[in-house]
Amino acid sequence: MSNIKFFDQVNRNFDKAAAYTKHPPGVLEQIKICNSVYHITFPLKKDDGSIETIHAWRAEHSHHKLPVKGGIRYSPNANEDEVMALAALMTYKCAIVDVPFGGAKGAIKIEKRNYSDTELERLTRRYAFELIKKNFIGPGVDVPAPDYGTGPREMSWIVDTYAAMAPAHDELNALGCVTGKPITQGGVRGRTEATGRGVYFGIREACNDAEDMRKLGLTPGLEGKTVIVQGLGNVGYYAAKFLQEGGTTLIGLIEYEGAIYNPNGLDIEKVMQHRKETKSILNFPGATSTPKNAEGLEMACDILVPAALENQITGENVQRVKAKIVAEGANGPLTADANEHLLQKGVLIIPDMYLNAGGVTVSYFEWLKNLSHVRFGRIEKRFAENTNRKMLQAVETLTGQKVSQNVFDQITHGPDEADLVNSGLEETMISAYNQMNEIRKQHGGKIDLRTAAFINAINKVALAYIELGIFP
Numbered sequence: 001m002s003n004i005k006f007f008d009q010v011n012r013n014f015d016k017a018a019a020y021t022k023h024p025p026g027v028l029e030q031i032k033i034c035n036s037v038y039h040i041t042f043p044l045k046k047d048d049g050s051i052e053t054i055h056a057w058r059a060e061h062s063h064h065k066l067p068v069k070g071g072i073r074y075s076p077n078a079n080e081d082e083v084m085a086l087a088a089l090m091t092y093k094c095a096i097v098d099v100p101f102g103g104a105k106g107a108i109k110i111e112k113r114n115y116s117d118t119e120l121e122r123l124t125r126r127y128a129f130e131l132i133k134k135n136f137i138g139p140g141v142d143v144p145a146p147d148y149g150t151g152p153r154e155m156s157w158i159v160d161t162y163a164a165m166a167p168a169h170d171e172l173n174a175l176g177c178v179t180g181k182p183i184t185q186g187g188v189r190g191r192t193e194a195t196g197r198g199v200y201f202g203i204r205e206a207c208n209d210a211e212d213m214r215k216l217g218l219t220p221g222l223e224g225k226t227v228i229v230q231g232l233g234n235v236g237y238y239a240a241k242f243l244q245e246g247g248t249t250l251i252g253l254i255e256y257e258g259a260i261y262n263p264n265g266l267d268i269e270k271v272m273q274h275r276k277e278t279k280s281i282l283n284f285p286g287a288t289s290t291p292k293n294a295e296g297l298e299m300a301c302d303i304l305v306p307a308a309l310e311n312q313i314t315g316e317n318v319q320r321v322k323a324k325i326v327a328e329g330a331n332g333p334l335t336a337d338a339n340e341h342l343l344q345k346g347v348l349i350i351p352d353m354y355l356n357a358g359g360v361t362v363s364y365f366e367w368l369k370n371l372s373h374v375r376f377g378r379i380e381k382r383f384a385e386n387t388n389r390k391m392l393q394a395v396e397t398l399t400g401q402k403v404s405q406n407v408f409d410q411i412t413h414g415p416d417e418a419d420l421v422n423s424g425l426e427e428t429m430i431s432a433y434n435q436m437n438e439i440r441k442q443h444g445g446k447i448d449l450r451t452a453a454f455i456n457a458i459n460k461v462a463l464a465y466i467e468l469g470i471f472p
């Protein structure tokens, strides 16, 4: 699998879609290419006093809008090609969900579990320092976020390093240099769950398309559909949780150590508890277990959600994949060949650059919060509650009837930050799905959702180049 070049895979999908647009070749080339890549090496002093050289990257794929945005990954397999591919996907993702940013991505090549917390803090702060030195981070320049192997803790270390070193003109907005922070450090409610929640909204939209479901021999709606999720990290765990709450049956779960399967359903919270206690999902009561995690991808189900890493379904295993819908929670889980094979088989593929865009959408909300220095809902919540109460009381007086306390409370409730963030995310995922689906229909259903998503993204980025012109 290691000889598969991720950026080539992304570009093959890009070229397929670009053929349906009328933009000049030079514009298409400029959209496709990665604008800047910074490869950093720096020394880390380990707890035992030894010195290790750390390799890290930050790729800024497209500066057509600023800041650029994208997560930071800690992975032993990180490399320049992967970072550029992920940065490119960020450009297209932001365009698809109308987040006004260019795309970027960062990575540090480490196996995280081999480092102590103090070593991780030192290398994260040093990485942030290197980015500051080269102007590869800042609220108006480049705004990282969590990705595979990183979370709110790493984002805190980065914001603290940035704030300590921020130039005077940036001090006021320093919190906006990174998103996915803890709420107490300028984070926004709903960010942690956002990608998984967005995956849920996207799958729900796809399953509501009666025509698509009919072609797959399925009924519309989520109720009763069987689901397998690969990777129970930030994206996979929350996707599984919301899909379970939304009425699907989780029949398979796949992690690093293996896969478990139960056609009668697996309770995600109980599996997570079991994993916490035993350090493994295997031997979960009532489920069949296998240490061969790749086999989990091949089990029969309605919806397969790969939410771990890229290149999981390739020419090697694609023939054995039985899912009717593949919902890409991870970035690039299908190679371009595997993608074509599944499309020919009639599988519905919900593409990564749309489906996992909930993370960057809510990151955008967090950045807006940081720049405005006020929590969403703080100004209007009480006002909305008072207005709603007066309106309802007027209705009660006019009709002579009283609504129940429960209904009264629901209607008078003013929106707090979580309400606003989650509804902004839902609206974004629905309207982006509709845009993508509309483009697919304009082409008489001859193109797939990924191609439609790429056409949408290419057109939006091309418009920016056409309207702005080329400097100088």
Ligand code: NAD
Pocket (backbone or CB within 6 Å): 071, 146, 147, 148, 149, 150, 195, 230, 231, 232, 233, 234, 235, 236, 254, 255, 256, 293, 307, 308, 309, 310, 329, 330, 331, 332, 356, 357, 359, 360
């Ligand atoms: P994470 O580190 O929180 O979780 C990843 C999980 O996958 C871990 O539990 C890991 O043990 C598991 N895993 C690794 N290899 C596996 C394998 N071969 N089989 C089964 N499980 C395996 O990472 P994450 O943030 O959830 O990111 C997952 C994917 O989603 C990545 O492709 C990432 O780029 C993408 N993504 C993440 C976000 C985000 O907000 N975190 C947003 C968009 C896209």
